[in-house]
């Protein structure tokens with residue numbers, strides 16, 4: 375596997391550029407993405423499925439930066455989108471509409487209309503009522519919407535509770551046993567063309583047996599539907615392939631491809647997958663500067679300029695990201711056991727306890743690994759801190775692909791109503807006097 379982040383002469387690099395140089399040029403917190411690491415993951419997936427790779431629709435939710443989507447679009451990726459905004463991003467980044475699938479439990483009428491007008495590949499439908507709405511909107515536009523039902527196969531993925539999506543009781547999809555009747559209804563509705571079966575059972579899954587159970591159910595359904603005269607020609611088997619965050623073994627892509635080959639043998643069906651994390655997580659780091667070292671009688675805290683506002687996963691899921699000092703420790707340097715926290719006024723703003731790090735000083739830099747997925751997309755303005763900026767590296771080239779949002783820009787989108795302005799004039803408050 376291509377390793378984009380490595381130490382050279384004591385300094386952590388991304389491809390051909392030192393992270394310290396990037397921090398000087400662009401400031402911190404800073405997301406740094408390696409274009410070649412993204413390409414490497416893409417080629418690893420395609421190679422596993424050679425000679426007949428499926429359509430990989432990159433799950434834009436993982437990292438929706440236009441430059442990241444464009445990097446993948448240039449390789450031939452489609453897009454899995456879950457909102458009108460993601461659809462707009464995928465199109466703006468150059469993904470052809472006929473390579474876009476649209477999932478999500480809350481598609482609005484306007485989003486459905488937009489996707490129909492764009493002529494996307496497939497709607498992944500999450501409920502009976504959504505099916506009816508898509509049919510009505512398509513009919514009004516004089517179109518037939520290509521649809522797959524997102525089926526819930528009732529498979530509990532061995533992953534974090536908050537990112538498992540395929541169990542009975544999760545909000546996603548329709549129970550698989552209800553699917554045949556819904557497909558028959560869809561086949562009768564003039565605005566719809568049932569073309570596929572879709573599922574996605576969760577994220578950060580390593581166990582191939584989870585995929586096998588879920589895929590087998592989708593395939594059995596496709597066969598049964600064909601038996602009833604419904605021409606299912608596509609299986610969209612979702613994403614969810616795991617990535618190592620803190621030393622776990624890598625995901626078995628070759629094993630996945632082999633099991634898919636075995637399951638679909640003789641079926642003559644187009645395959646679609648929706649990998650997000652797998653393609654971009656390891657291609658990114660979050661570079662942050664030490665602001666403060668705080669020692670209490672109980673613990674030692676390293677306070678960074680990035681917090682849950684910049685990288686939410688630890689606070690949201692209890693996720694742990696490996697953390698590297700940007701300057702390599704000397705060979706026998708003593709490492710200190712430290713809690714690593716952000717500046718946000720929440721106790722949950724903690725990246726983790728007991729990181730072993732060299733003695734760092736304010737201004738020193740650290741990098742959270744595996745931050746390319748579900749990182750910047752979840753960043754917020756909480757505590758009115760400047761947002762992280764994002765840069766894309768390609769060999770010796772570095773480009774700012776998203777500027778930092780300073781508090782002034784955050785405020786520029788806000789308005790004080792006129793009636794409060796009047797009160798200011800009456801009271802003198804806010805006049806600076």
Ligand SMILES: Cc1ncc(COP(=O)(O)O)c(C=O)c1O
Pocket residue numbers: 433435436454477574576577578612613614615648649650651652
């Ligand atoms: C429908 C769907 N497809 C694909 C993905 C991508 O998952 P991952 O990033 O784990 O590959 C998700 C993630 O939530 C999803 O909901």
